[in-house]
Amino acid sequence: MAPDLSAMLAPNMRVFVAGMSNESAVLNQELAAHPERARGVDFRAIQFPGIDRMDYLGLHPEARQSSYFMTPALRAGLRQGRAELYSLDYPGIVEHLRRGPAMDLAIAQISAPDADGWCAPGLACDFMPLAWARARRRVAHINPLLPRLASSFRVHLSELDASVVSEQALLDFKDPPAGEVERRIGTWVAPLVHDGNTLQFGIGSVPLGLAGALKNHRRLKFHGGLVSSALQTLWEAGAMDRDARITTGVVLGDAAFRNFVRELPQLWLTDVSQTHDVNALSRMDGLVAINSAIEVDLLGQVNAERSSGLMQAGAGGLPAFARGALSAPNGRLLICLPATARKGAVSRIVPTLGHDAVCTLPRYLVDTVVTENGVAEIRHLSPEARAQALIGIAAAEHQPALEQAWADIRQKL
Numbered sequence: 001m002a003p004d005l006s007a008m009l010a011p012n013m014r015v016f017v018a019g020m021s022n023e024s025a026v027l028n029q030e031l032a033a034h035p036e037r038a039r040g041v042d043f044r045a046i047q048f049p050g051i052d053r054m055d056y057l058g059l060h061p062e063a064r065q066s067s068y069f070m071t072p073a074l075r076a077g078l079r080q081g082r083a084e085l086y087s088l089d090y091p092g093i094v095e096h097l098r099r100g101p102a103m104d105l106a107i108a109q110i111s112a113p114d115a116d117g118w119c120a121p122g123l124a125c126d127f128m129p130l131a132w133a134r135a136r137r138r139v140a141h142i143n144p145l146l147p148r149l150a151s152s153f154r155v156h157l158s159e160l161d162a163s164v165v166s167e168q169a170l171l172d173f174k175d176p177p178a179g180e181v182e183r184r185i186g187t188w189v190a191p192l193v194h195d196g197n198t199l200q201f202g203i204g205s206v207p208l209g210l211a212g213a214l215k216n217h218r219r220l221k222f223h224g225g226l227v228s229s230a231l232q233t234l235w236e237a238g239a240m241d242r243d244a245r246i247t248t249g250v251v252l253g254d255a256a257f258r259n260f261v262r263e264l265p266q267l268w269l270t271d272v273s274q275t276h277d278v279n280a281l282s283r284m285d286g287l288v289a290i291n292s293a294i295e296v297d298l299l300g301q302v303n304a305e306r307s308s309g310l311m312q313a314g315a316g317g318l319p320a321f322a323r324g325a326l327s328a329p330n331g332r333l334l335i336c337l338p339a340t341a342r343k344g345a346v347s348r349i350v351p352t353l354g355h356d357a358v359c360t361l362p363r364y365l366v367d368t369v370v371t372e373n374g375v376a377e378i379r380h381l382s383p384e385a386r387a388q389a390l391i392g393i394a395a396a397e398h399q400p401a402l403e404q405a406w407a408d409i410r411q412k413l
Contacts (some may be wrong), residue, residue, distance in 0.1 A: 005107055005139050005164055006030040007039050009185065010242055011040025013104040014066075015358050016131035017056075019046040020226075020250050022369065023139025024029055024109040024125035024141040025168040028054050034297035038063040047071050047125050051173045059083055070311040090225070090276040091316040092268075097130040098273075106135035109408035110155050111146040112165075117157040122146035122257070123170070125269035126249035128223065129153040137161045143168050148260045149251070172253040175229050181338045182209030184372035190214055191268045192368065192375070193288055200224035201323050203252055206336050210290065214239055225275050225282065226250035227267075232260050242266070248277045276317050277333040287331040289321035294359070295348045296336070298387040298406050300363035300378050309356040322365045326379075333367040339395040351405035365400060369393065383413060 004174040005027045009015065018024055031038055031054075038059035044066050045056060056065045057077040066076050072227050075081030086215040088096055119142060120129065132138060132155070139162040141154065157163070178186070186209035193199070195212060198221040201207045211230040214220065215237035216296040221244040222231060228251075234240050239376055240337055246266045251408045252256065261267055274280070281287060293304040295313070325331040337348050349371070369390060376389035391399055 001220075004030050005141055005162070006034060006037045006161070007263050008137060008139065009037045010100045011038075011062075013044075014042050015099060016044045016103040016106045016128070018107060018109045018125065018128060018141075019052050020048050020122065020124040020172065021051060021053060021171050021252050022109045022122050022128070023047075023052045023171060024143075026105065026141045026164050026166050027052055027107055031056075031144040032403055035059040040064070042066055044131070048051075048252070050172050056117060059218060062330045069314040069316070070163075075311070080291050081261070085314075087312070087315075089319040090272045091278065091320050093127065093151070094273045096275070097127065098134070100137060102134040104135070105129050105137045106132045106141065107139050108132065108142070108155065109141040109146065111148045112142055112144040113157055114148070119155045119157070120146070120148040121153045121155070121269060122149075122150050123251045124249070125151045125153050126272050126275070129271040130173045130273065131225070136177065141165060141166060141168075142351070143170075145170055146260075147258060148264070149261065149267060150379050153269070153271060164304070170258065172254045173228065174204045174254055175203055176207045178209035178212065181372045182198055182206050185336050185338070185370055186210040186213030188370050188372070188375050189290065189336065190217075192332060192334060193217060194286065195219050197221070197288045198223050198284050199287040199288050199290065200325075201230065202226065202292065203228040203230070204292065207290070208233070210336070221246075221288070222280075223247045223275070225272065226252055226254045227261070227305060232257055235260075235264070247275060268385055273315075276320040278320050278327075282327035282331075283319065284324070284331070284359060285329045287325045287328040288334065289325040290334045290336060291318050291321065293335050293348075295350050295357065296335060296337070296369050297350050297352045298364075298390050298402065298409065299352065299371075299383060300386050300390070301353050301359050301368055302361035303353050303357040304360040306356065306358045315360050317378065318360055322361055326365065326367060333365075334370055334395065335366065335368070339371040339373050339393065340398070344395065347394055347402065349394035349398070349402065350351055351402060384410070
């Protein structure tokens with residue numbers, strides 16, 4: 001009988017499973033066929049909306065899941081008492097995986113081995129290396145379709161307690177297209193980025209708008225947690241330094257983007273202890289960290305996690321890149337967001353973060369905020385000047401209410 005990835009599962013086990021663009025179709029198929037194997041298992045998964053598909057809590061009423069990021073399935077599990085959400089940023093997750101309880105089992109998806117028996121991590125090298133190093137047992141889905149990308153992590157066949165070799169289609173991620181708002185944000189950001197800067201940005205329509213605005217820049221570098229099609233846009237425009245290493249933890253994209261990175265010798269995958277090392281970031285001259293947010297208040301506090309009272313994400317890498325960029329020589333932190341939500345009905349520049357929000361970045365870690373209406377460079381401003389700068393980049397129809405709210409806040413400072 002062929003070995004199963006899930007055959008070793010047992011109640012009360014802590015099991016770290018591959019996520020992001022490395023989620024294993026073989027493991028999903030096995031668990032769908034044998035859901036009773038999930039009984040009592042605590043799955044640890046780093047899942048990303050729009051690409052990961054597995055609902056571990058839905059497999060069995062006694063399955064459990066622990067995570068660092070909110071998902072719809074995890075939200076339901078929290079209400080049922082079957083899930084845990086850790087309040088940790090990326091450096092905190094590193095410490096938790098290194099010093100917290102070790103995993104009983106790690107299940108990875110890796111590339112086919114080379115002639116010496118070494119397998120590459122495929123498209124994701126962010127968290128699995130940290131869990132893998134301490135796991136009591138290790139199994140792998142060896143997928144010959146995964147690209148062999150240069151990385152700091154590799155797995156030898158001799159390390160595996162079991163493995164399954166199976167060609168499975170890779171998971172596609174499609175960036176939402178950049179609209180007029182995102183293009184206008186990119187136009188405001190472009191003058192803040194200088195030739196030779198090292199960029200960090202995530203995924204989505206804002207980075208795509210930014211990439212379009214930076215096509216005429218030159219010798220740009222990249223260091224961040226993940227890459228997607230915005231990187232390809234910059235590379236093909238000649239904006240990227242052809243000789244500089246491109247350091248990341250995850251590749252997210254479609255088949256065309258995967259083909260692009262296969263031929264990108266500068267690409268280097270490594271884990272979050274390296275991509276989000278604040279000390280290393282602080283030594284990068286000209287590091288420009290570009291991140292999004294849900295809302296920013298008039299004191300400069302940033303909420304990047306909770307919307308309308310619902311957790312949408314985790315702190316992720318934002319705090320680490322904020323600290324690193326603000327400590328780096330000539331570093332910048334840019335928080336980019338549309339000025340409104342819900343078709344203009346809600347301002348994303350708000351008087352204060354309310355009870356439905358969380359403070360992902362305190363006011364003293366915020367440098368520059370950008371909307372489609374302009375740039376507010378607030379790092380060295382007084383509370384009064386900060387508020388006026390932020391009101392100035394809010395949507396015009398919301399500015400009178402923000403002015404009145406600030407007048408009330410000012411009296412209580």
